[in-house]
Structures are given as C-alpha cells and as structure tokens.
Amino acid sequence: MPFRDLVNQDHAVLLLRTAVRSSRVSHAYLFVGPRGVGRHRTAIAFAQLLNCERANSDACGQCRACTLIASGQHPDVRVVDVAGGRVLDPEDTTKTGIGIKQVLALRREVVYPPYQGRWKVYVLADAETMTTEAANSLLKVLEEPPDRVVIILIAESTVPLLPTVVSRCQLVRFSLIPAPAIERALVERHGVPKGRARFVAALSGGELGRAVRWVTSEETQQRRERILDLLERLEGADPLDRLDAAEEFSKDKDDLPELLEIALYWYRDILVWQQTGEDDRLINLDRRDRIVALAPTLSPALLNARIQAVEDAGDALERNVHPRLLLETLFLRIAPPPAPTRR
Ligand SMILES: [Zn+2]
Numbered sequence: 001m002p003f004r005d006l007v008n009q010d011h012a013v014l015l016l017r018t019a020v021r022s023s024r025v026s027h028a029y030l031f032v033g034p035r036g037v038g039r040h041r042t043a044i045a046f047a048q049l050l051n052c053e054r055a056n057s058d059a060c061g062q063c064r065a066c067t068l069i070a071s072g073q074h075p076d077v078r079v080v081d082v083a084g085g086r087v088l089d090p091e092d093t094t095k096t097g098i099g100i101k102q103v104l105a106l107r108r109e110v111v112y113p114p115y116q117g118r119w120k121v122y123v124l125a126d127a128e129t130m131t132t133e134a135a136n137s138l139l140k141v142l143e144e145p146p147d148r149v150v151i152i153l154i155a156e157s158t159v160p161l162l163p164t165v166v167s168r169c170q171l172v173r174f175s176l177i178p179a180p181a182i183e184r185a186l187v188e189r190h191g192v193p194k195g196r197a198r199f200v201a202a203l204s205g206g207e208l209g210r211a212v213r214w215v216t217s218e219e220t221q222q223r224r225e226r227i228l229d230l231l232e233r234l235e236g237a238d239p240l241d242r243l244d245a246a247e248e249f250s251k252d253k254d255d256l257p258e259l260l261e262i263a264l265y266w267y268r269d270i271l272v273w274q275q276t277g278e279d280d281r282l283i284n285l286d287r288r289d290r291i292v293a294l295a296p297t298l299s300p301a302l303l304n305a306r307i308q309a310v311e312d313a314g315d316a317l318e319r320n321v322h323p324r325l326l327l328e329t330l331f332l333r334i335a336p337p338p339a340p341t342r343r
Pocket of ligand 1: 051052053054055059060061062063064065066067
C-alpha cells in the first residue's frame with residue numbers, strides 16, 4: 001500500500017514524502033483525524049517508504065521489505081492495535097487500551113538498531129486509549145529518541161492525549177474524503193458498479209474504510225436491498241402492515257441509523273428526479289427504474305413531508321425513543337395520502 005494507492009490525503013502524503021526526501025524524518029508523528037480516512041494505511045505506506053529497497057519518491061510496493069510490511073511481518077515495523085489483537089507484550093491482557101506493559105516493551109525494543117531495514121517504525125493505533133502511566137513512560141522515549149526510530153501515534157483527536165506527548169510529535173492532520181473521490185475509488189479499485197458506488201460513497205460520511213467494508217460485505221449489501229424493498233413495499237401497505245414492518249425492523253437497534261439514512265436518500269432521489277430528470281444526480285442510481293416509476297405518483301409536498309418525518313425519527317433516535325415506537329410513528333407518517341372517497 002504505497003502512497004500512490006491512498007485516496008485524497010495529499011496533505012499528509014506531501015508532508016511525509018518531503019520529510020524523507022530532505023532527510024528530516026521526525027522521531028514521532030501524531031496522525032489525527034476521523035476513522036476510516038486512511039490514517040493507518042498512511043502509516044504503513046510511510047513505513048514502506050522508509051524501508052523500501054527500491055524507493056525513490058514512493059515505496060515500490062513489490063520488494064521484500066514492502067511485502068513484509070504490508071503483511072505485518074517485517075521485524076522492524078511493529079503495530080500496537082489492542083482492539084485488533086496486535087501487541088508488543090503478549091503477556092499483557094489489557095483489552096481496554098494501551099497500557100504500561102506495551103510501552104515498556106516498546107522501550108526495551110527501541111534501543112536496538114533495525115534488524116533488516118533502515119528504520120524501526122512503531123505504529124500505535126487508538127493512541128487516545130493510552131493510560132496516563134503509559135503515556136508518561138512513552139514520553140521518556142519521545143524526549144530522548146533513539147536513532148532510526150519513528151513512532152507514529154494514531155488518534156481521532158488530540159484532546160484526550162497528554163499535552164506533553166502532543167508537543168513532542170509532529171502533527172499530521174487527516175480529513176474526511178469528499179464523496180466523489182470515494183465513488184471513484186470504489187469504481188476504479190474495487191470494481192463496484194457506478195450506481196452502487198454513488199450510493200455507498202454518499203452514505204459513507206467521508207470514510208473510505210467504511211465504504212470499502214460496505215461494498216465487500218455481502219451482509220451489508222443484503223441489508224440495503226432489504227431496506228429499499230421495504231420502502232417500496234410501504235407505498236402500498238395498509239396501517240396494519242406498517243405496524244408489522246415496524247416490529248420486524250426494530251429488532252436490531254444498531255441498524256436504525258442506516259435505515260434512516262437509506263430512507264432519506266431514497267425520498268431525496270425521487271424528489272430530485274421530479275425536479276431534474278437527470279441520472280447523474282441520483283444516489284440510488286442502481287434503482288433508477290423504480291425511482292422513475294414512483295416519481296409521478298408522489299407530490300413534492302408529500303416527499304418533503306416524508307423527508308421531514310425521517311429527520312424527526314433521527315432526532316427521536318438520539319433521544320433514545322424506543323425503536324419500535326420510533327418506526328411505527330415513521331412508517332405511519334410516510335403513508336401516501338388516502339385515496340379520495342366517493343360520496
Ligand atoms: Zn519496496
């Protein structure tokens with residue numbers, strides 16, 4: 001995973017490449033930004049560039065060093081990811097974060113020169129979970145850094161970290177990735193059909209990692225299909241069917257935010273189609289035919305009222321309203337207007 005494979009983190013890449021090219025590699029970096037935007041992948045790409053056997057401005061991605069680093073087997077590139085089960089001190093059974101034993105193990109290791117490569121690289125994921133004791137111990141390394149050692153801390157924010165630790169690291173900021181860049185990456189690198197890539201990119205909230213997990217997970221794809229099928233089914237459902245559907249879909253509370261997002265984009269798509277008739281603006285491009293069929297049957301006022309109902313449900317979710325009650329209210333509110341009765 002060399003730098004050229006990263007999506008949209010040009011600022012971070014430029015900073016790190018320049019450091020290598022000008023031989024001003026810092027002994028400690030703090031990668032700060034939201035999850036899923038490539039912080040960890042950038043750390044690995046940087047470790048590759050530092051140790052690649054054929055590097056110029058980027059790692060080759062092919063040599064022995066690059067391959068070993070990519071597969072997590074390089075003896076000089078070590079990752080501490082407690083949640084992911086990767087630790088330096090296997091005796092340490094702390095599961096909640098980076099404890100003192102991990103940092104003591106790091107301190108024992110860094111005094112030795114690299115075994116195979118040019119640089120030893122330590123990547124500490126979820127650095128905000130470091131205990132104060134561990135952070136104070138790490139500070140000793142940061143204050144007197146050994147030669148040829150780079151420590152990369154990865155965190156979502158600098159706030160939970162000891163200010164003394166932050167001040168000893170070079171800060172590298174990561175930002176959310178714009179939806180069109182995610183869409184392109186899904187199409188070009190993961191072979192996702194354009195319509196689906198558009199939808200996933202819109203839902204991913206700027207997190208490429210999340211988008212990739214969605215497209216590679218059969219389960220997630222089936223869940224989306226199921227939700228879209230439900231929304232279509234609701235068009236013709238009577239109130240009892242709606243209550244049944246609410247019961248069925250309220251079983252997994254964790255899926256509710258996704259259901260609401262999908263519903264929001266669905267009604268938005270129908271509205272957008274009414275106003276523009278342009279494929280390019282649809283998020284659920286893979287269901288274009290259904291959108292086209294539904295558009296003439298629903299008025300803009302009705303669609304806006306449904307979008308409002310979905311947004312209200314989102315607010316209710318944040319207030320911890322019971323999932324079933326929340327969905328019952330929502331499904332009744334997104335009903336089509338009653339057919340005019342004959343007198
Ligand atoms: Zn290489």
